Amino acid sequence: MANTAAHADDHAHDDHDHKPEGFLDRWLFTTNHKDIGTLYLIFAFTMAVIGAAMSVVIRTELMSPGLQHVQPYFFNQMTTLHALVMIFGAVMPAFVGLANWMIPLQIGAPDMALPRMNNWSFWIMPFAFLMLLGTLFMPGGGPAGGWTMYPPLALQGGASVAFMVFAVHMMGISSIMGAINIIATILNMRAPGVDLLKMPLFTWTWLITAFLLIAVMPVLAGAVTMLLTDKFFGTSFFNAAGGGDPVMFQHIFWFFGHPEVYIMILPAFGIVSEIIPTFSRKPLFGYQAMVYAVASIAFLSFIVWAHHMFTVGMPLGGELFFMYSTMLIAIPTGVKVFNWVSTMWKGSMTFETPMLWAIGFVILFTIGGFSGLMLAIVPADFQYHDTYFVVAHFHYVLVTGAIFSIIAAIYYWWPKWTGRMVNETWGKFHFWWTMVFVNLTFFPQHFLGLAGMPRRIPDYNVAFADWNFISSIGAFGMFLTPFMMIAIFAVSKKSGVKATQRPWEGAHGLEWEVPSPAPHHTFTTPPVIKPGMLAHGDVSH
Amino acid sequence: MSNTNESQSESQKKNWRVIKIGLIVCVASFLFGFRVMPPIYRIACEHIFGIKFENKVADGAKVAGFAPDMERTVEVQFVGNVNSALSWKFAPEVFSVKVHPGVLTEAWFDASNLAPEAIVGNAVPSIAPNRASLYFNKTECFCFTEQMLKAGESRRMPVRFVVDPKLPADIKQLTLSYTFYNNELATKRLAAQEASTQPKS
Numbered sequence: 001m002a003n004t005a006a007h008a009d010d011h012a013h014d015d016h017d018h019k020p021e022g023f024l025d026r027w028l029f030t031t032n033h034k035d036i037g038t039l040y041l042i043f044a045f046t047m048a049v050i051g052a053a054m055s056v057v058i059r060t061e062l063m064s065p066g067l068q069h070v071q072p073y074f075f076n077q078m079t080t081l082h083a084l085v086m087i088f089g090a091v092m093p094a095f096v097g098l099a100n101w102m103i104p105l106q107i108g109a110p111d112m113a114l115p116r117m118n119n120w121s122f123w124i125m126p127f128a129f130l131m132l133l134g135t136l137f138m139p140g141g142g143p144a145g146g147w148t149m150y151p152p153l154a155l156q157g158g159a160s161v162a163f164m165v166f167a168v169h170m171m172g173i174s175s176i177m178g179a180i181n182i183i184a185t186i187l188n189m190r191a192p193g194v195d196l197l198k199m200p201l202f203t204w205t206w207l208i209t210a211f212l213l214i215a216v217m218p219v220l221a222g223a224v225t226m227l228l229t230d231k232f233f234g235t236s237f238f239n240a241a242g243g244g245d246p247v248m249f250q251h252i253f254w255f256f257g258h259p260e261v262y263i264m265i266l267p268a269f270g271i272v273s274e275i276i277p278t279f280s281r282k283p284l285f286g287y288q289a290m291v292y293a294v295a296s297i298a299f300l301s302f303i304v305w306a307h308h309m310f311t312v313g314m315p316l317g318g319e320l321f322f323m324y325s326t327m328l329i330a331i332p333t334g335v336k337v338f339n340w341v342s343t344m345w346k347g348s349m350t351f352e353t354p355m356l357w358a359i360g361f362v363i364l365f366t367i368g369g370f371s372g373l374m375l376a377i378v379p380a381d382f383q384y385h386d387t388y389f390v391v392a393h394f395h396y397v398l399v400t401g402a403i404f405s406i407i408a409a410i411y412y413w414w415p416k417w418t419g420r421m422v423n424e425t426w427g428k429f430h431f432w433w434t435m436v437f438v439n440l441t442f443f444p445q446h447f448l449g450l451a452g453m454p455r456r457i458p459d460y461n462v463a464f465a466d467w468n469f470i471s472s473i474g475a476f477g478m479f480l481t482p483f484m485m486i487a488i489f490a491v492s493k494k495s496g497v498k499a500t501q502r503p504w505e506g507a508h509g510l511e512w513e514v515p516s517p518a519p520h521h522t523f524t525t526p527p528v529i530k531p532g533m534l535a536h537g538d539v540s541h
Numbered sequence: 542m543s544n545t546n547e548s549q550s551e552s553q554k555k556n557w558r559v560i561k562i563g564l565i566v567c568v569a570s571f572l573f574g575f576r577v578m579p580p581i582y583r584i585a586c587e588h589i590f591g592i593k594f595e596n597k598v599a600d601g602a603k604v605a606g607f608a609p610d611m612e613r614t615v616e617v618q619f620v621g622n623v624n625s626a627l628s629w630k631f632a633p634e635v636f637s638v639k640v641h642p643g644v645l646t647e648a649w650f651d652a653s654n655l656a657p658e659a660i661v662g663n664a665v666p667s668i669a670p671n672r673a674s675l676y677f678n679k680t681e682c683f684c685f686t687e688q689m690l691k692a693g694e695s696r697r698m699p700v701r702f703v704v705d706p707k708l709p710a711d712i713k714q715l716t717l718s719y720t721f722y723n724n725e726l727a728t729k730r731l732a733a734q735e736a737s738t739q740p741k742s
């Protein structure tokens with residue numbers, strides 16, 4: 001069965017696309033990149049709803065000062081698990097799911113390079129989270145020392161410490177296998193004519209992200225292993241009584257942690273760099289500059305880690321180094337924002353739902369970037385450290401950054417996945433609803449932080465009551481959005497308008513050369529690249 | 542057909558290369574976090590930022606070679622803290638002394654065990670400002686060894702130190718602070734020993 005682009009249209013209504021029969025064969029034993037991508041996305045969505053439910057517990061307690069609804073210890077479990085679930089369970093798997101779906105389609109490959117490993121890297125995840133979330137139902141409860149797992153606090157938990165550590169190990173193994181798979185796919189499976197510097201930016205950002213993953217996930221594994229041996233085997237890596245140093249954990253953790261935040265944002269940059277040119281009907285401005293900017297952000301991410309711990313007690317020389325290297329990141333990031341805006345400049349822009357999310361990303365992510373610059377300033381950071389200002393900052397880059405881009409990607413590629421269009425009115429309603437409530441939730445947290453409200457507390461001074469109330473209203477509004485999303489996409493799947501092969505007029509790239517919905521197997525023989533087929537076929541810019 | 546098989550094994554070879562390199566990077570970065578970063582952290586602290594980590598008796602020959610600088614006076618302050626997991630009382634007998642660099646000085650700390658059982662504690666020293674730590678030499682300290690206090694027992698504990706005359710001139714005051722931690726392993730070992738030697742009557 002040759003599904004070349006030339007006669008791909010013949011297969012648009014071809015039911016013989018060799019899907020395995022039976023539920024288990026189709027999903028449990030699948031090695032198909034599209035099915036595994038779907039599994040990842042469904043898993044990420046489920047985790048996002050669980051994580052959001054935890055944030056509702058947090059915001060309900062914080063709606064007014066005093067302790068009303070939950071015990072402080074349970075509150076701490078909620079903040080810890082909310083972060084772990086959202087980072088490792090929602091954002092990262094969602095990006096891996098998008099990578100699985102789109103990278104083979106974007107480079108003209110029949111599947112991922114290592115399909116069986118692909119199956120394994122997905123199916124580890126549900127068990128990792130079963131273990132992590134299972135701690136909530138154990139005596140002693142779940143981990144409550146914060147997602148950063150700083151000793152000695154994190155070690156004071158009971159059995160949950162071991163479960164958390166092993167869950168992190170499993171997530172790490174899953175991410176590493178996924179990353180190796182993506183690198184192998186991109187390096188070895190590109191169709192003839194898809195040179196590295198002609199690849200779509202989503203593929204490019206994922207190549208760099210995958211390198212970050214294999215470089216830093218093992219460092220986290222090492223750090224949590226040391227926690228485990230400190231807790232259960234009498235070592236003293238971080239135990240001051242035994243001559244260890246708890247500050248060293250923070251260095252090792254953030255040596256992982258800072259590249260990790262770029263792992264969660266670089267693919268978002270890629271997605272937005274795909275969507276904005278499509279709806280501006282112009283090629284991406286400064287394609288190569290975008291690639292080099294991503295690469296330099298990835299490099300810089302390895303030498304800035306200690307800006308997360310300015311207040312821990314560091315020599316002045318160290319603080320200056322980490323302050324300046326952190327501010328340096330603003331330059332490549334500025335290049336990216338500038339290029340997105342320049343791509344829109346004088347373009348024939350239309351504002352379909354994916355474009356709205358992408359523009360929302362550019363504006364709100366930039367706000368998060370600016371508050372990041374404020375936090376980079378050492379003397380100012382001593383004021384902001386561990387306040388709600390930090391909470392506001394990283395939710396602007398992760399919710400309105402990473403998650404906005406994921407939602408944009410789903411709206412953008414949904415017609416390719418399912419062959420159905422999404423109702424624009426409801427899509428736009430979803431966007432504007434989210435836009436209002438996400439800002440209602442997180443913008444006031446800047447004010448709370450500047451006024452001195454500490455993070456990770458269930459109770460606070462009455463002076464902070466008003467903005468907390470508003471923030472909680474925003475969070476309740478936000479909690480409706482995943483259900484809105486289910487409804488919108490379920491209706492589209494069932495009765496949406498049939499999508500054409502190229503549902504967005506300005507879309508370029510190989511994924512738009514296969515029919516909608518994309519058949520189970522695509523590009524079983526490599527596509528013949530014709531002029532204009534690739535979004536970045538002309539590398540003169 | 543043979544052509545496709547060849548290209549398949551070719552691409553398998555290329556995939557194995559990526560897997561191998563990827564796994565090597567993973568193992569290397571695991572070892573980097575687990576085995577390399579801890580020593581690097583110490584080396585960076587001691588040699589780049591001048592924070593002394595080692596907690597042992599100062600080199601006798603070096604200390605004997607100090608020429609006392611009677612012209613200069615440095616104030617040394619003492620602080621005693623107890624970690625929350627240890628029910629001891631611990632404090633310096635005097636809060637500060639004025640010393641001449643190069644002159645051996647002695648200070649005393651008092652610790653008492655408030656708990657109803659014997660506990661082993663370890664004191665962890667710290668010098669502020671931290672760039673002064675390279676110039677602070679202890680010839681004797683209770684922090685070099687485990688300290689065992691029986692229930693209700695009190696002890697006076699000495700520390701003898703010499704400040705290096707090469708201490709940067711702008712440092713006029715330094716603080717020696719100790720935090721006492723419960724050495725849980727040693728305490729457990731002790732309790733087990735006592736349980737075996739003194740059967741309950």
